[in-house]
Amino acid sequence: MLVFQLLACNIACLTIAGLYYAYRDVYLHRRKREKLNDRVAYMLWVAANRMA
Numbered sequence: 001m002l003v004f005q006l007l008a009c010n011i012a013c014l015t016i017a018g019l020y021y022a023y024r025d026v027y028l029h030r031r032k033r034e035k036l037n038d039r040v041a042y043m044l045w046v047a048a049n050r051m052a
Helices: 002-051
Strands: none
Touching: none
């Protein structure tokens, strides 16, 4: 009985950690991509203003 409780606890902890790291990786990747898009848009805006 005790072995099953320890196994269940370990599986629960592993699942929670896996979900957290998956969420963190997706969130950070999306944030980096948005920052890059903002920088490129600003660069194009500055270049367009210099041409006008």
